Amino acid sequence: xxxxxxxxxxxxxxxxxxxxxxxxxxxxxxxxxxxxxxxxxxxxxxxxxxxxxxxxxxxxxxxxxxxxxxxxxxxxxxxxxxxxxxxxxxxxxxxxxxxxxxxxxxxxxxxxxxxxxxxxxxxxxxxxxxxxxxxxxxxxxxxxxxxxxxxxxxxxxxxxxxxxxxxxxxxxxxxxxxxxxxxxxxxxxxxxxxxxxxxxxxxxxxxxxxxxxxxxxxxxxxxxxxxxxxxxxxxxxxxxxxxxxxxxxxxxxxxxxxxxxxxxxxxxxxxxxxxxxxxxxxxxxxxxxxxxxxxxxxxxxxxxxxxxxxxxxxxxxxxxxxxxxxxxxxxxxxxxxxx
Amino acid sequence: xxxxxxxxxxxxxxxxxxxxxxxxxxxxxxxxxxxxxxxxxxxxxxxxxxxxxxxxxxxxxxxxxxxxxxxxxxxxxxxxxxxxxxxxxxxxxxxxxxxxxxxxxxxxxxxxxxxxxxxxxxxxxxxxxxxxxxxxxxxxxxxxxxxxxxxxxxxxxxxxxxxxxxxxxxxxxxxxxxxxxxxxxxxxxxxxxxxxxxxxxxxxxxxxxxxxxxxxxxxxxxxxxxxxxxxxxxxxxxxxxxxxxxxxxxxxxxxxxxxxxxxxxxxxxxxxxxxxxxxxxxxxxxxxxxxxxxxxxxxxxxxxxxxxxxxxxxxxxxxxxxxxxxxxxxxxxxxxxxx
Numbered sequence: 165x166x167x168x169x170x171x172x173x174x175x176x177x178x179x180x181x182x183x184x185x186x187x188x189x190x191x192x193x194x195x196x197x198x199x200x201x202x203x204x205x206x207x208x209x210x211x212x213x214x215x216x217x218x219x220x221x222x223x224x225x226x227x228x229x230x231x232x233x234x235x236x237x238x239x240x241x242x243x244x245x246x247x248x249x250x251x252x253x254x255x256x257x258x259x260x261x262x263x264x265x266x267x268x269x270x271x272x273x274x275x276x277x278x279x280x281x282x283x284x285x286x287x288x289x290x291x292x293x294x295x296x297x298x299x300x301x302x303x304x305x306x307x308x309x310x311x312x313x314x315x316x317x318x319x320x321x322x323x324x325x326x327x328x329x330x331x332x333x334x335x336x337x338x339x340x341x342x343x344x345x346x347x348x349x350x351x352x353x354x355x356x357x358x359x360x361x362x363x364x365x366x367x368x369x370x371x372x373x374x375x376x377x378x379x380x381x382x383x384x385x386x387x388x389x390x391x392x393x394x395x396x397x398x399x400x401x402x403x404x405x406x407x408x409x410x411x412x413x414x415x416x417x418x419x420x421x422x423x424x425x426x427x428x429x430x431x432x433x434x435x436x437x438x439x440x441x442x443x444x445x446x447x448x449x450x451x452x453x454x455x456x457x458x459x460x461x462x463x464x465x466x467x468x469x470x471x472x473x474x475x476x477x478x479x480x481x482x483x484x485x486x487x488x489x490x491x492x493x494x495x496x497x498x499x500x501x502x503x
Numbered sequence: 504x505x506x507x508x509x510x511x512x513x514x515x516x517x518x519x520x521x522x523x524x525x526x527x528x529x530x531x532x533x534x535x536x537x538x539x540x541x542x543x544x545x546x547x548x549x550x551x552x553x554x555x556x557x558x559x560x561x562x563x564x565x566x567x568x569x570x571x572x573x574x575x576x577x578x579x580x581x582x583x584x585x586x587x588x589x590x591x592x593x594x595x596x597x598x599x600x601x602x603x604x605x606x607x608x609x610x611x612x613x614x615x616x617x618x619x620x621x622x623x624x625x626x627x628x629x630x631x632x633x634x635x636x637x638x639x640x641x642x643x644x645x646x647x648x649x650x651x652x653x654x655x656x657x658x659x660x661x662x663x664x665x666x667x668x669x670x671x672x673x674x675x676x677x678x679x680x681x682x683x684x685x686x687x688x689x690x691x692x693x694x695x696x697x698x699x700x701x702x703x704x705x706x707x708x709x710x711x712x713x714x715x716x717x718x719x720x721x722x723x724x725x726x727x728x729x730x731x732x733x734x735x736x737x738x739x740x741x742x743x744x745x746x747x748x749x750x751x752x753x754x755x756x757x758x759x760x761x762x763x764x765x766x767x768x769x770x771x772x773x774x775x776x777x778x779x780x781x782x783x784x785x786x787x788x789x790x791x792x793x794x795x796x797x798x799x800x801x802x803x804x805x806x807x808x809x810x811x812x813x814x815x816x817x818x819x820x821x822x823x824x825x826x827x828x829x830x831x832x833x834x835x836x837x838x839x840x841x842x
Binding site: 366452 | 732
């Protein structure tokens with residue numbers, strides 16, 4: 165194949181046009197290869213990645229993007245497995261499952277998205293499961309996940325899940341790239357949510373009380389009622405959605421249709437009131453501004469004068485010897501001065 | 504008086520040393536004048552303001568900083584009036600009351616902190632009430648309020664309230680400059696919190712169900728029980744505090760001692776586990792980083808190439824023609840190129 169002048173692909177890489185064509189045709193192999201280019205850290209792949217994304221972006225935006233987090237032990241993987249099967253067999257739609265796991269060590273795959281934990285789903289042709297890109301910082305993982313969402317949509321996926329462990333800052337990142345946020349929990353002794361960060365409640369659109377089966381069924385229903393009453397006291401989300409609490413079982417499948425109906429209702433409502441489009445716009449603009457701020461901060465921190473003074477200035481501020489404003493003024497003046 | 508070479512005060516301004524001396528001595532008149540210098544927009548006052556703050560900062564940090572917000576109509580002013588009197592007469596301590604109100608028009612004072620709304624408190628020698636600085640953007644107001652807190656502490660105030668209307672982004676700003684956050688509400692029909700933003704619940708340390716008197720007393724108590732149960736289901740704050748719900752009356756004074764005890768308990772707990780010091784350090788560092796980021800963004804936006812391309816790039820991102828990452832890369836490259 166001939167490579168266009170703008171992109172000199174490295175060995176093993178194809179021309180951008182090949183990836184674009186394959187992704188848009190829904191070719192699963194080309195999709196996986198395109199995602200690998202996106203996930204690459206190599207400078208040589210950066211231009212290729214941009215070209216691929218530029219070539220497919222017109223075909224994105226249509227999927228339902230659902231963020232999923234869970235209290236440890238709540239059975240998130242089996243839940244996704246069961247819900248995924250429902251979407252594929254009952255709703256006759258396809259599904260991509262991505263993960264954000266910044267703790268994923270570089271040499272091993274993430275435990276999230278591990279196909280053995282979503283055993284039945286990983287056998288389904290209509291499902292595509294991709295483990296978290298391995299990075300040592302959340303920003304890098306989040307960026308690639310966002311771009312992978314776009315690739316999956318361009319490849320024709322109607323539904324994209326992005327799952328996350330309930331620790332670190334992953335949830336805020338995932339929330340900012342999805343339309344609907346789902347929290348998986350299990351019934352306990354009123355302490356169900358003690359393991360997670362407070363801010364997660366605020367961003368949740370639906371709480372699923374999992375393992376509502378067998379001996380646990382009554383307790384799950386009680387927890388559902390408790391949390392539903394509690395949530396009802398709090399203000400609705402800015403787009404006018406009152407979060408639901410649904411009891412469910414990955415074993416029996418009970419509650420899963422209800423949960424997916426809620427996702428669809430939410431989508432419907434947000435499309436009707438224009439909020440979906442508005443939020444998506446806010447998300448991409450906010451993401452751009454965040455990337456710009458990160459880039460500016462890098463420039464700032466690399467400036468020799470700033471680098472020299474920053475540690476001491478931070479200590480002075482921290483120990484109450486200098487005001488934050490005075491410190492900022494001092495450092496910005498150093499940055500602005502000619503090098 | 505002779506002005507030190509570093510500061511040439513404008514007409515009507517004293518030397519920095521005068522303000523510093525007066526504030527540290529608890530001179531109310533000098534405190535007010537120092538705050539006026541802080542609040543000034545004039546470039547000529549900026550150096551003087553910094554010098555004053557540098558001169559008093561060693562005497563700050565000891566006060567209890569309490570943020571107060573309220574559902575519209577919940578009686579926030581009369582609450583502060585009554586709680587203030589309790590602190591002064593029952594606890595024998597002093598109190599400064601500041602406000603953050605970015606909507607305050609430049610030519611008129613803020614309706615917050617209006618002495619006629621805290622009638623009894625404004626008569627008290629041990630109370631100092633200052634209306635919100637008038638600015639057209641929150642950042643300017645927030646910065647001056649933070650600095651005013653420092654001045655009030657240096658002047659010997661043991662307790663500093665910062666009140667805010669329940670709209671805009673004021674609450675997040677106030678939360679980031681205080682130790683304890685109080686939400687005033689009234690009993691309704693389960694819809695008590697419908698008027699406020701969801702994020703405020705998450706940052707609240709105590710909900711005060713106000714107007715628990717006369718015919719309303721029973722309803723207030725019912726609301727208190729409902730909200731207490733609801734809050735108990737959610738995770739505690741990172742510092743291990745479970746938010747309280749207390750019914751109170753500005754009329755009868757009932758509940759106010761309990762509320763102030765909670766503020767003291769919270770303070771005690773956070774001092775014991777080292778969290779107060781840690782949080783204060785996080786707050787001042789975060790504030791410094793925010794100011795730096797703002798300064799960098801200003802530089803970025805003023806760059807001629809960036810200014811020229813930014814509107815179109817933002818439209819392209821918003822309309823899905825360009826990825827956020829590609830846009831950020833493009834604009835940062837323009838910024839980094841030599842002017």
